[in-house]
Amino acid sequence: MTINRQIIKEIIKEKISTPDALSALKRNFSKKNKVKIPTNIILLKAYYSMIKNGETKRSASIENLLKVRKVRSQSGVVVVAVLTKDFGCPGKCLYCPTEKGMPKSYLSNEPAVMRAILNKFDPYKQVKMRLQALENSGHPIDKIELIIIGGTFGSLPDKYRLWFVKRCYQSANTFAANSKAPTFAKAMAGKQITNPKWFDMLTIPSGVEGQTPNSKSQTLKKAQQLNEKAKHRIVGITVETRPDYINEKEILKLRELGGTRVELGVQSIYDDVLKLNRRGHNVSQTICATKLLKDAGFKINYHLMPNLPGATMVRDKKMFKEIFANPDFQPDILKIYPTVVVKNSKLYNWWKRGKYKPYSDKKLLNLLIDIKKGIPPYVRIMRLVRDIPAQSIIAGSKISNLRQIIEQKTRQDVLRCRCIRCREIKEVKSEKFPPKADAPRAQKVKVKSLKIVRRNYNASGGKEIFLSFEDTKKDKLFALLRLRIPSFAFRASEDKPSKKHFIGALQNAAIIREVHTYGQTVPIAKKSKTAAQHIGLGKQLIAEAERIARDEFKIKKIAVISGVGVRDYYRKLGYGLKDEYMVKSL
Incomplete structure (x- = not known):
């Protein structure tokens, strides 16, 4: 032995x-x-x-x-990031690096980019290798959140986008069979799989195994239908784009692909700052894009950059307060990327001439602490720093663990960050089940002590209702739901009919934009005594959302912007597929 x-x-x-x-x-x-x-x-x-x-x-x-790096599956899904090829960028931003052969704003030594390069930007291989790395590290890979990065998705050719996304679905659909192939197992037996430092850039040089005979002729729709019942399902697709590339036509295309979340490169809400940094869009376009996306049910992630040329500490603080005080903005998620200077960018020349100076680490830390304390409990801070290797940063903060430092500094503060990520449950030892001592670092919580918390706020001409299951004593969040009563243009009233919605299924409908249960990922159709998933929290939130739409707003139809891999779940709750949405009469 x-x-x-x-x-x-x-x-x-x-x-x-x-x-x-x-x-x-x-x-x-x-x-x-x-x-x-x-x-x-x-x-x-x-x-x-x-x-x-x-x-x-x-x-x-x-x-x-x-399990290696448990955080990879602690939010209920595993994230698989794939990078598109460089097709040129419509933007001319000061701060973006331009490296030959790389999508603009990306550097070849970033972990996700290195994986893409090693796989020659092939989406099928990128998905497959990432899933293998996660599985070999002990993570359930049944529920996949696919994030497509590479800059402005809307600027890519339609034919390429369709092919790229189809191959991602095909990779997930065939992964279970491919991983059993002898050539695949042989390739995965090398050093890279046993050395944790390679976890983030695991790859296989050979990509001949795993192709299906009809993969080229298979349509996107067929690949999606297969994924609905596949062992490894894509439960959400995120793309990143610019505000000026969002319109009704683009939204329809994103839904056809299975898109559920959009990361908007907002960067600033000040027109003078946007102009100085040559962003090529203005604040009114951000407001318009936000409204269109919300009325189509998308979750919205703003990319914001403190310390841009033209900004100040005072203006940066004011910007983050304005974003949640002004109903025209109100993003669901934030990625906060403090500006750094890298070579191959116009900002590098400004810095060399003394025209730009970044905040000191101390100033930046104080700014971020102040920002985090003001984040509403219905918002998630997904990232606090861009994953740029320190050796590539010429000026600006090189601290990669800013979030942990802030948590340590504010742990004893009365006012501290209450964003979703800071409050979400990681592992739970539920007293609903017979107690066991097999949940390392699990937090003991009585499921029956959880209560539904409701928070209402106005956003983009509509009403947002944020429902969550929380242990209010311990300030822990287990599950959430975002219900949107659409903007007034798309809602009928006693004195005037509604405007025709550009998506037929959403006409006079309430929209569930997100349902998510946190904690360690539990495989589809399974239950765990140490996890919050699959114990009915999501179903209860959906039932409450249906009641609110029907009884309080007199709405007779509700729609869900469902990822392809979650459609079966909603069918069991009485929903049917229409115009890429799961719809139910109330």
Whole structure:
């Protein structure tokens, strides 16, 4: 029996349940047998081999214990980022690097970009290799949040976009079969899979395996239909684009592809700052894009850049307050990217001439602390710093763990960040089930102590109702739902009919823009005693949203902007597919 198998047997025998206990066990075995301490990925490989040979049974607690980088699946889904090829960028922004062969604003040494380069920007291979890396690291990969990066998605040729997204669906659809192919297993047996430092850029040089005979002739619609019942389902698709590229026609195209969220490169809400930085769009276009997207049910993620040329500390603070005080904005999600200077950008020349000076680390930290304290509880801060390697940053903050530093500094503050990410549950040991000691670092919470919290706010001419299941005593969020009563133009009243919606299924309909249960990802149709998923929280929120739309607003129809991989879930709740939305009469 190998050392790795012995360690797995000892984990089972001694009921090892914490990372510290696991580390001690590995050190003891290593010292005793005079071998290198095995990584968790190597132990996972041995564990899966033992299951295959009938030496042990699957154990959720062991898989959770050995999981690498648990944060990858702690928000209920696994994120797979894929990069499009460079087709040129319509923007001429001061701060964006322009590296040959790279989509503008991306650097070749960023982790996601390196994966794309190694896979020659092939979407099929990018998805497949990322899923393999996640699976080999112990993460369930049933629910995939696909994020398509590479700059302005709306500027890419329609034919390329359709092909790119179709290949992503095909990769997810065929992954289960492909991963069992002998050539695939052989390729994955190298050093890259057993070394954690390669986790973020895992790839296979050969891409011949896994192609299906009809993959070229298969339509996007067929690939989507197959994904509805596939083992690995794409539950949401995010694209990034500019405000001036959003219009009714573009939104219809995004829905055809299965898009559910849009990341808007807003950067600033001041026209003079946008003009100075040569953004090529204005604030009114941001406001218009936000309204159109919300009335189509999309979740909206603003990219905002403090410390742009023309901005000041005072104006930056004011900008973040204005975004949530003004109903014309009100994004659901934020990515905050403090401006940095990199080579191959016009800003680099400004900095060299002394025309631009970034904030000091201390000033930036104080600014971000102030910003985070003012974020509403219905907003998620997804990122606080761009993933640019420190060696590429010529001027500006090189601190990559700003979020953790801020959390440490504000832990004892009465006023601290209450964004969704800061409050979402990670792991939960539910007292609804028989208690077990197999949830490392789990937080003990009584499911029956959860309550539905409702928050109302006005946004883009409509009403937003944010429903969430929370443990209010511990300020922990378990599940959420975003219900939109559309802008007045698309709602009938006693004295005037509604304007015709540009999407037929949404005419006179309330729209559910998001339903999400947090905590460790649980495979489709499974339940876990240490996770909040699949215990009915989402269904209860949907039922409450239906009641609000019907009883309070007298709306007779409700629609959900559902990802392709979640359509079956809504069918079980009485919804049917129409115009790419799941729709139900109330």
